Amino acid sequence: MTSLDTQRRKDAQPPKPVRSPGDRTFAGLSTGAGILILLVLAGVAAFLVSESLDAISAPAEDIAGGEGVWAYVGPLVFGTLVAAVIALVVATPLGVAIALFITYYAPKRVAATLGYLIDLLAAIPSVVYGFWGLAALAPAMVPFYAWAEDNLSFIPFFAGPASATGRTMLTAGLVLAIMILPIISAISREVFSQAPALHREAALALGATRWEMIKMAVLPYGKSGVIGGSMLGLGRALGETLAVAIVLSVSGGVTFNLISSSNPSTIAANIALQFPESSGLGVSTLIFTGLVLFVITLAVNMLARYVVNRRADFSGAN
Amino acid sequence: MTTTAPTRPEAPEPEAPAVRTRRGLPRFGGTGLFVAGLVVAGLLTALSGWSWGLFAVYGIVLGTLVTYVGSRVVEGPRKATDRLVTCLVSSAFAIAMVPLVSLVYTVVSNGITRLDGTFFTNSMVGVVGEGGGAYHAIMGTLIITALAALISVPIGLLAAIYLVEYGRGKLKKALTFFVDVMTGIPSIVAGLFAYAFFVIFFGPGVRFGLGGAVALSVLMIPVVVRSSEEVLKLVPNELREASYALGVPKWRTITKVVIPTAIAGLGTSVTLAIARVIGETAPLLVIVGITAATNFDPFDGRMATLPVYAYYQLTQPGVPPQFGIDRAWTAALVLIIIVMALNVVARLISRFFAPKTGR
Numbered sequence: 001m002t003s004l005d006t007q008r009r010k011d012a013q014p015p016k017p018v019r020s021p022g023d024r025t026f027a028g029l030s031t032g033a034g035i036l037i038l039l040v041l042a043g044v045a046a047f048l049v050s051e052s053l054d055a056i057s058a059p060a061e062d063i064a065g066g067e068g069v070w071a072y073v074g075p076l077v078f079g080t081l082v083a084a085v086i087a088l089v090v091a092t093p094l095g096v097a098i099a100l101f102i103t104y105y106a107p108k109r110v111a112a113t114l115g116y117l118i119d120l121l122a123a124i125p126s127v128v129y130g131f132w133g134l135a136a137l138a139p140a141m142v143p144f145y146a147w148a149e150d151n152l153s154f155i156p157f158f159a160g161p162a163s164a165t166g167r168t169m170l171t172a173g174l175v176l177a178i179m180i181l182p183i184i185s186a187i188s189r190e191v192f193s194q195a196p197a198l199h200r201e202a203a204l205a206l207g208a209t210r211w212e213m214i215k216m217a218v219l220p221y222g223k224s225g226v227i228g229g230s231m232l233g234l235g236r237a238l239g240e241t242l243a244v245a246i247v248l249s250v251s252g253g254v255t256f257n258l259i260s261s262s263n264p265s266t267i268a269a270n271i272a273l274q275f276p277e278s279s280g281l282g283v284s285t286l287i288f289t290g291l292v293l294f295v296i297t298l299a300v301n302m303l304a305r306y307v308v309n310r311r312a313d314f315s316g317a318n
Numbered sequence: 319m320t321t322t323a324p325t326r327p328e329a330p331e332p333e334a335p336a337v338r339t340r341r342g343l344p345r346f347g348g349t350g351l352f353v354a355g356l357v358v359a360g361l362l363t364a365l366s367g368w369s370w371g372l373f374a375v376y377g378i379v380l381g382t383l384v385t386y387v388g389s390r391v392v393e394g395p396r397k398a399t400d401r402l403v404t405c406l407v408s409s410a411f412a413i414a415m416v417p418l419v420s421l422v423y424t425v426v427s428n429g430i431t432r433l434d435g436t437f438f439t440n441s442m443v444g445v446v447g448e449g450g451g452a453y454h455a456i457m458g459t460l461i462i463t464a465l466a467a468l469i470s471v472p473i474g475l476l477a478a479i480y481l482v483e484y485g486r487g488k489l490k491k492a493l494t495f496f497v498d499v500m501t502g503i504p505s506i507v508a509g510l511f512a513y514a515f516f517v518i519f520f521g522p523g524v525r526f527g528l529g530g531a532v533a534l535s536v537l538m539i540p541v542v543v544r545s546s547e548e549v550l551k552l553v554p555n556e557l558r559e560a561s562y563a564l565g566v567p568k569w570r571t572i573t574k575v576v577i578p579t580a581i582a583g584l585g586t587s588v589t590l591a592i593a594r595v596i597g598e599t600a601p602l603l604v605i606v607g608i609t610a611a612t613n614f615d616p617f618d619g620r621m622a623t624l625p626v627y628a629y630y631q632l633t634q635p636g637v638p639p640q641f642g643i644d645r646a647w648t649a650a651l652v653l654i655i656i657v658m659a660l661n662v663v664a665r666l667i668s669r670f671f672a673p674k675t676g677r
Binding site for chain 2: 031117135140185276302
């Protein structure tokens with residue numbers, strides 16, 4: 001009786017619940033799984049570092065290219081950034097426009113289906129995008145490159161000579177743009193649809209047109225979501241491997257010329273192309289470039305998550 | 319007194335034009351103007367040699383321009399801007415549909431040639447040129463993906479349960495943040511991680527199926543955690559409280575109340591996570607490699623997987639190249655079919671196994 005009473009009193013205080021052995025096991029298991037995930041992330045960094053130490057400490061002339069790891073990774077970082085920036089510049093306005101179309105322009109009945117169609121773009125494996133870029137997009141871009149060389153060659157991006165195959169940096173960037181489009185539009189869609197209904201209705205009631213309503217009530221609200229979404233897209237574009245490896249015709253070097261057939265490679269594509277035939281120090285060098293890629297994407301993703309989460313803290317919708 | 323009487327009948331008259339001055343295009347005026355622009359674009363393209371690409375560019379530019387100008391003349395600048403944005407936003411959607419349609423068309427039309435029985439029953443042992451198939455690659459993909467799911471689903475589910483049911487304080491915040499960050503790990507880095515990890519135990523040049531499963535798990539776990547967490551959050555708190563009130567311990571509440579309620583959503587999220595990793599190529603290229611023969615043992619030696627098989631058949635097709643390229647396209651087609659099938663299955667699960675809410 002007394003024990004039951006104390007039991008009851010204990011139950012009445014929520015901070016100290018009764019923990020049966022089963023309960024403790026289960027709590028331990030699930031907490032362990034959470035900690036394991038954090039350990040894996042730390043392990044990714046640790047093992048990449050430990051395997052790339054050979055390349056970092058090796059004499060410069062032993063590294064492919066003969067000028068050390070940093071000179072080896074430099075042009076690759078450049079190529080990675082160029083491809084990702086092209087993708088971002090193309091995909092962000094498109095993604096935001098698509099998100100607006102689905103949330104505020106398309107008829108309500110078909111909007112969900114249209115959103116599903118865009119999400120399908122995200123489901124297609126990257127190797128298939130590479131196939132498509134090589135077989136369909138690259139040939140389709142050839143006339144444009146020829147035209148750009150003739151008419152726009154005063155812009156450094158279009159200096160030419162135009163590639164005859166279309167396997168250029170611009171094509172690779174466009175393929176990446178299509179691949180990150182669903183990410184940007186999905187996150188933008190989410191924040192746009194959360195814009196407070198009262199603000200929107202107030203704008204419309206004051207006689208605003210649909211665009212004015214979006215400009216005044218939706219876009220300011222969704223701004224950080226759009227920024228965060230495009231940075232997540234950037235993170236994906238930086239790390240995308242096979243599509244670039246298949247589409248891009250690589251010759252190394254640093255150039256801003258986007259339409260010629262000699263292009264800098266990207267880190268990820270370079271690993272995919274070189275790794276199967278590498279051994280010893282070559283493998284270590286490639287793992288080092290992978291580590292650089294990991295650090296870059298980690299930084300971009302953390303910044304993106306920070307921006308998105310900050311919005312969540314302040315938004316009235318949650 | 320007398321002055322008010324005549325004004326009354328007059329009163330509606332100035333009002334009527336006041337309403338009328340808000341001139342607008344007729345109901346389908348905007349669409350009409352856009353179509354007019356399209357027609358002009360069609361004529362222009364026909365004059366300079368027909369091509370669909372050129373027609374699309376001219377059509378969107380001219381259609382938008384005609385709509386804007388027409389609306390500006392009739393309705394004024396504010397409405398015109400509104401219509402301009404409508405045109406742009408709708409065009410953006412149409413533009414995004416072009417690659418999807420083009421991609422599906424390209425893959426289907428190229429892949430259909432080798433979509434035959436041989437492709438699904440033969441491996442590549444001793445195949446030079448014609449024939450050959452992807453039996454070994456399909457089996458390899460199934461084995462490695464199943465192993466990856468076997469590793470990721472328990473870890474991912476438990477971590478999601480931790481986040482929703484147990485987590486509090488710094489660990490929960492850190493886990494949420496880093497799981498989000500982990501979804502952005504490039505797939506090739508996951509492959510390199512698996513290589514760097516197993517090279518310690520097995521020496522340089524290690525290639526085996528389990529390594530691929532570990533690499534895929536690194537990509538799959540955060541997806542499982544994120545989507546399962548969302549699903550578990552949807553389980554109403556009343557159910558948990560009712561169970562606690564009956565004296566059921568917390569872990570029994572989770573296994574007997576929370577998980578059964580969320581089972582449809584959990585099934586969907588796991589299926590989608592599998593669909594997400596089954597097409598991954600880069601990590602398998604690094605840690606699993608490729609082989610021509612069928613290998614059912616993920617603990618020993620290289621295995622073929624469908625995406626890697628497709629990649630190598632395209633880039634190293636052999637002589638004559640056409641047969642290899644055909645096989646590559648068919649492999650890509652099969653891959654898309656598998657991924658789409660998984661997506662459909664995920665939707666069906668969420669539709670048919672959803673709990674009856676009674677509302």
